Amino acid sequence: MNMPNPIEFYFDFASPYGYFGATRISAIAAKHGRKVAWKPILLGVVFKVTGMAPLPTLPLKGDYSVRDMQRVSRLWKIPFNLPSKFPIPGQAPSRIVYWLESQHPEKQEAAILALYHTYFVEDRDISAPEVAADVVSSLGIDRNALLAATQDQAMKDRLRQEVDAAIAKGVFGSPFVVVDGEPFWGSDRLEHVERWLATGGW
Amino acid sequence: MNMPNPIEFYFDFASPYGYFGATRISAIAAKHGRKVAWKPILLGVVFKVTGMAPLPTLPLKGDYSVRDMQRVSRLWKIPFNLPSKFPIPGQAPSRIVYWLESQHPEKQEAAILALYHTYFVEDRDISAPEVAADVVSSLGIDRNALLAATQDQAMKDRLRQEVDAAIAKGVFGSPFVVVDGEPFWGSDRLEHVERWLATGGW
Numbered sequence: 060m061n062m063p064n065p066i067e068f069y070f071d072f073a074s075p076y077g078y079f080g081a082t083r084i085s086a087i088a089a090k091h092g093r094k095v096a097w098k099p100i101l102l103g104v105v106f107k108v109t110g111m112a113p114l115p116t117l118p119l120k121g122d123y124s125v126r127d128m129q130r131v132s133r134l135w136k137i138p139f140n141l142p143s144k145f146p147i148p149g150q151a152p153s154r155i156v157y158w159l160e161s162q163h164p165e166k167q168e169a170a171i172l173a174l175y176h177t178y179f180v181e182d183r184d185i186s187a188p189e190v191a192a193d194v195v196s197s198l199g200i201d202r203n204a205l206l207a208a209t210q211d212q213a214m215k216d217r218l219r220q221e222v223d224a225a226i227a228k229g230v231f232g233s234p235f236v237v238v239d240g241e242p243f244w245g246s247d248r249l250e251h252v253e254r255w256l257a258t259g260g261w
Numbered sequence: 262m263n264m265p266n267p268i269e270f271y272f273d274f275a276s277p278y279g280y281f282g283a284t285r286i287s288a289i290a291a292k293h294g295r296k297v298a299w300k301p302i303l304l305g306v307v308f309k310v311t312g313m314a315p316l317p318t319l320p321l322k323g324d325y326s327v328r329d330m331q332r333v334s335r336l337w338k339i340p341f342n343l344p345s346k347f348p349i350p351g352q353a354p355s356r357i358v359y360w361l362e363s364q365h366p367e368k369q370e371a372a373i374l375a376l377y378h379t380y381f382v383e384d385r386d387i388s389a390p391e392v393a394a395d396v397v398s399s400l401g402i403d404r405n406a407l408l409a410a411t412q413d414q415a416m417k418d419r420l421r422q423e424v425d426a427a428i429a430k431g432v433f434g435s436p437f438v439v440v441d442g443e444p445f446w447g448s449d450r451l452e453h454v455e456r457w458l459a460t461g462g463w
Contacts, residue, residue, distance in 0.1 A: 119433035231321035247449045
């Protein structure tokens with residue numbers, strides 16, 4: 060019997076809806092016998108292709124989106140504060156996630172959620188390699204190895220390749236979920252992801 | 262006892278998600294004892310303020326959005342084709358809707374749904390006053406009066422005022438729903454609208 064494809068979960072570490080989606084995706088996947096392939100990307104690079112910009116910077120839509128984020132956080136009971144420094148570049152935590160994929164795959168999800176929590180609840184700047192390494196080392200991983208991963212040329216290349224591959228696939232936002240080739244954008248499409256997994260599509 | 266506020270439903274006649282939302286909003290409103298205040302707007306004017314652009318024209322996001330529209334149409338069983346001429350200017354059908362508000366309020370919703378159907382199912386260009394008047398006259402309204410409404414200075418002014426007022430309120434997309442001052446953007450937020458109506462907010 061073949062293993063079903065993992066669910067690809069694309070996200071940016073500065074994305075509030077990426078954070079909301081990350082807290083829910085693995086339960087959705089597990090319910091349908093799927094794993095999650097965690098794919099941190101850099102929306103700043105993507106936005107150069109699409110001409111888009113970070114949500115809170117947009118006229119009208121920016122104010123609304125902050126209100127919507129707070130409303131979603133209350134509805135789903137996921138703690139959330141708009142960080143004082145926003146957005147931030149995601150290179151350091153993203154490289155750590157790809158390094159964990161080969162070195163400590165069983166800790167990848169916990170590391171992602173801890174990093175998101177540090178940024179969106181504790182308002183600490185996880186773009187700093189020292190902060191990102193501190194957070195993930197609390198899961199029992201060597202801090203120096205984590206720091207090294209943030210500067211590792213192989214991880215720099217990997218992240219760049221993943222961002223390019225994501226754009227080539229049509230990924231333009233965060234979170235962005237791909238199930239057996241079918242794309243779903245936004246945390247408010249997780250209900251469609253669930254239904255797609257349950258039914259095989261419509 | 263005071264009547265509860267109507268639900269304000271802002272929409273553009275060239276908006277696929279506005280069409281999807283329009284087919285559902287009055288049932289949601291009625292379930293909670295509310296009326297719908299129908300508010301056609303012109304996204305082209307709004308986009309000048311926000312720097313946004315019609316969905317299908319955007320790199321990556323455009324292709325995705327067409328796929329998502331088709332997927333939503335199948336899921337909700339609402340017939341939909343991306344029109345061959347897209348987007349179109351909504352002045353003529355929008356002025357008719359504001360004219361109906363005072364002249365035939367009981368036919369406003371049926372007229373909106375018929376106009377949307379003509380554009381998104383029959384692929385006929387409802388931006389032409391003759392086409393819009395034909396469609397709405399089939400509901401038993403005088404065709405010449407409808408044609409006159411599309412050129413009526415009072416209706417031109419009303420539409421312009423409504424668009425300005427919508428922007429001043431923070432409306433930036435279609436559909437956009439306001440419940441007792443609380444804003445909800447997008448057809449995928451109708452579940453939140455329902456919950457807000459049921460609970461009074463969270």
